[in-house]
Amino acid sequence: MTASQPVVDIQNISKRYGRTAALDRVSFELKRGECVALLGPSGCGKTTTLRILAGFERPDAGVVAIDGRDMSNARPYERNIGLVFQDYALFPHMTVAENVEYGMKRRGVPKAERERRRREVLRLVRLDGLDERRPSQLSGGQQQRVAMARALAPNPSVMLLDEPLSNLDARLRHDLRHELREILSAAGTTTLIVTHDQEEAIAMADRIVLMNHGRIQQIGPPRSLYERPENAFVASFLGRCNWFDGVVESALPDGSALFRTTEGLALRVRLPDPRVGAPAPSGVAVRPERLHVVEAGTELDGDFNRLPATVTRLHYLGADLRFDLTLPEGRRLEAVVKADGRPLPAPGDTVAVAVAPADCVPVAGDLPQ
Amino acid sequence: MRPTPAAWLLLVPGGLLLGGLMVAPLGLLALESLREFVGGRVGGQADRPLTLANYAELLNPAYALYFWETFRIGALVSLLALIFAFPIAYVAARTPRRGLRKGILGLLIAMLFLSVVARLYAILMAYGPTGPLKGIAQLFGTSASSAAFAEVQVMVGLLHFVLPIVALTLIGTVQNINPRLEEAAMALGAPRWRAVTGVVLPLAVPGLLSAFLIAFAMCISNFVVPLILGRGVVLFVSNLMYIRFSEIANFPSGAAIGIIMLVLSFGIVFGLTAVIRRLWPAAGGVR
Numbered sequence: 001m002t003a004s005q006p007v008v009d010i011q012n013i014s015k016r017y018g019r020t021a022a023l024d025r026v027s028f029e030l031k032r033g034e035c036v037a038l039l040g041p042s043g044c045g046k047t048t049t050l051r052i053l054a055g056f057e058r059p060d061a062g063v064v065a066i067d068g069r070d071m072s073n074a075r076p077y078e079r080n081i082g083l084v085f086q087d088y089a090l091f092p093h094m095t096v097a098e099n100v101e102y103g104m105k106r107r108g109v110p111k112a113e114r115e116r117r118r119r120e121v122l123r124l125v126r127l128d129g130l131d132e133r134r135p136s137q138l139s140g141g142q143q144q145r146v147a148m149a150r151a152l153a154p155n156p157s158v159m160l161l162d163e164p165l166s167n168l169d170a171r172l173r174h175d176l177r178h179e180l181r182e183i184l185s186a187a188g189t190t191t192l193i194v195t196h197d198q199e200e201a202i203a204m205a206d207r208i209v210l211m212n213h214g215r216i217q218q219i220g221p222p223r224s225l226y227e228r229p230e231n232a233f234v235a236s237f238l239g240r241c242n243w244f245d246g247v248v249e250s251a252l253p254d255g256s257a258l259f260r261t262t263e264g265l266a267l268r269v270r271l272p273d274p275r276v277g278a279p280a281p282s283g284v285a286v287r288p289e290r291l292h293v294v295e296a297g298t299e300l301d302g303d304f305n306r307l308p309a310t311v312t313r314l315h316y317l318g319a320d321l322r323f324d325l326t327l328p329e330g331r332r333l334e335a336v337v338k339a340d341g342r343p344l345p346a347p348g349d350t351v352a353v354a355v356a357p358a359d360c361v362p363v364a365g366d367l368p369q
Numbered sequence: 370m371r372p373t374p375a376a377w378l379l380l381v382p383g384g385l386l387l388g389g390l391m392v393a394p395l396g397l398l399a400l401e402s403l404r405e406f407v408g409g410r411v412g413g414q415a416d417r418p419l420t421l422a423n424y425a426e427l428l429n430p431a432y433a434l435y436f437w438e439t440f441r442i443g444a445l446v447s448l449l450a451l452i453f454a455f456p457i458a459y460v461a462a463r464t465p466r467r468g469l470r471k472g473i474l475g476l477l478i479a480m481l482f483l484s485v486v487a488r489l490y491a492i493l494m495a496y497g498p499t500g501p502l503k504g505i506a507q508l509f510g511t512s513a514s515s516a517a518f519a520e521v522q523v524m525v526g527l528l529h530f531v532l533p534i535v536a537l538t539l540i541g542t543v544q545n546i547n548p549r550l551e552e553a554a555m556a557l558g559a560p561r562w563r564a565v566t567g568v569v570l571p572l573a574v575p576g577l578l579s580a581f582l583i584a585f586a587m588c589i590s591n592f593v594v595p596l597i598l599g600r601g602v603v604l605f606v607s608n609l610m611y612i613r614f615s616e617i618a619n620f621p622s623g624a625a626i627g628i629i630m631l632v633l634s635f636g637i638v639f640g641l642t643a644v645i646r647r648l649w650p651a652a653g654g655v656r
């Protein structure tokens with residue numbers, strides 16, 4: 001087994017339930033020590049992927065390999081996986097200690113070693129001294145940690161977490177996000193986290209696998225998905241975006257491209273994907289925080305598209321300001337700027353919106369409504 | 370939450386029904402059991418002083434044996450019913466195949482609807498001394514007309530009677546246990562059987578206990594199974610009571626038997642429940 005070999009390799013798995021294609025030729029891999037988030041809207045096939053990986057469901061087609069061995073037909077208990085369920089599924093009739101030792105017991109680890117490892121993982125998840133409690137005597141956050149400890153204890157090849165934080169309240173979820181990430185890094189395990197929460201995915205994952213309707217939309221580090229979305233779904237699912245539909249007309253000498261919106265507005269945009277066979281862009285996505293809102297007539301340093309706009313509303317968000325703007329053609333835009341104490345335009349004022357060509361990303365596909 | 374005075378009113382219809390149909394007749398039964406019986410006359414003597422003679426008579430080993438046999442066979446059958454019904458219930462509750470689940474449910478409910486008497490005569494005709502399957506008795510090292518085989522037949526008959534109800538009760542029990550728990554156990558390296566014995570069974574203890582008690586109550590109060598399959602060799606307390614009441618019209622003795630049966634059954638139900646709750650405090654405490 002070489003260091004570069006992926007721990008988990010999923011190739012072309014498909015799964016149908018009756019007429020719905022839950023998964024359609026899904027392929028991705030997990031490298032050693034990596035934390036990957038499987039992200040997508042409800043019903044896109046995240047849980048199905050996880051259950052196929054864990055061995056609770058059989059794919060109709062495709063191969064699942066773990067540690068280089070074909071596991072497509074292996075039973076769950078033959079796979080050496082660590083699973084954390086959304087509802088934790090702690091054994092209610094066992095103590096915390098018995099829960100955590102269960103996996104090692106099944107693998108025949110001797111008692112002394114079991115106890116040592118139990119103390120080790122409970123310390124790792126910062127849960128000392130509760131060994132004799134039962135799950136019903138723990139808070140939600142503590143149960144979450146026990147579930148992590150129980151899954152980590154037998155040293156699984158890969159940890160699979162299904163919406164691990166979604167049962168916790170917003171505050172705790174936010175705190176545990178980073179802590180969970182630290183625990184996983186400290187344990188050095190390869191991890192797949194299923195989530196429909198994009199912030200969670202961005203905060204925790206080294207790479208994101210973004211799915212929709214059973215298909216993979218894009219795989220990459222959070223930043224590349226956010227800044228270089230490959231299609232309209234990716235652009236709109238991750239963060240907010242402004243959308244201009246239209247066509248790319250020509251490449252320009254300065255390395256940008258000329259884009260014409262359906263109402264006839266000309267924009268200089270980033271060059272579309274030059275690869276042969278790449279789908280033609282159907283629009284341009286612009287992040288709200290990449291729009292600059294300036295007083296009409298202000299000179300700008302640098303290379304910008306400049307559009308006149310009317311302020312329809314202004315939302316004060318403390319650290320940020322959010323502008324709802326309308327272009328003369330009727331198109332609505334959203335801009336987020338830092339609240340730096342400058343005087344604010346009022347609703348009804350005419351302003352200029354500036355955006356750099358590099359921040360206008362041409363993408364293919366339809367914008368989901 | 371404390372019930373409001375108005376809420377107590379809701380208990381009135383049920384209370385009247387229970388009082389009118391249960392408590393009053395049982396009270397009369399208890400009274401009758403204390404009356405003197407004079408052979409040849411119907412019922413007890415209302416004008417004579419009350420006596421415990423009817424109870425004293427039951428201490429006779431010949432009578433005590435009826436109680437022992439009834440409870441012994443009832444407990445054994447209830448235990449067998451749990452053993453047979455649990456796998457059926459587990460499969461019905463957990464199978465992803467809807468057809469299989471519906472098939473099992475349909476079969477169990479059909480068993481409930483089939484007349485008990487018809488089922489018992491079917492068993493008798495098949496396995497009885499003249500039946501084509503009487504050879505089965507030889508597997509038990511006895512003949513189809515022996516007393517031991519009559520007992521086996523009574524047990525089979527009772528099992529038929531209680532199995533569907535026990536299985537249907539246990540389906541609910543298994544469905545109430547989170548299937549993720551088995552999956553968690555399997556992901557941790559336990560084969561399915563280990564997940565079932567180590568996780569599902571302990572959590573099912575309260576449900577198993579109720580199912581056992583239901584089966585037990587149905588068995589020990591049974592009348593028709595020993596009547597048809599017991600061939601006079603195996604008789605339950607109910608049969609003894611029937612003989613007292615209808616054949617020799619000794620109402621006081623029949624009543625005494627009934628009251629003893631009631632007290633013993635209550636004792637067993639509460640005793641068993643207490644023991645199980647002590648042995649499995651965790652399992653009893655969840656849900």
Ligand SMILES: Nc1ncnc2c1ncn2[C@@H]1O[C@H](COP(=O)(O)OP(=O)(O)OP(=O)(O)O)[C@@H](O)[C@H]1O
Pocket residue numbers: 017018020021022040041042043044045046047048049196
């Ligand atoms: N056992 C099943 N029988 C029939 N259809 C199923 C089954 N499991 C999943 N599906 C369907 O497959 C698709 C994918 O489901 P899946 O549970 O994988 O979605 P998900 O991405 O986990 O969604 P969520 O975020 O809501 O949990 C859905 O359309 C779902 O209805």
Ligand SMILES: [Mg+2]
Pocket residue numbers: 046047048
């Ligand atoms: Mg899901």
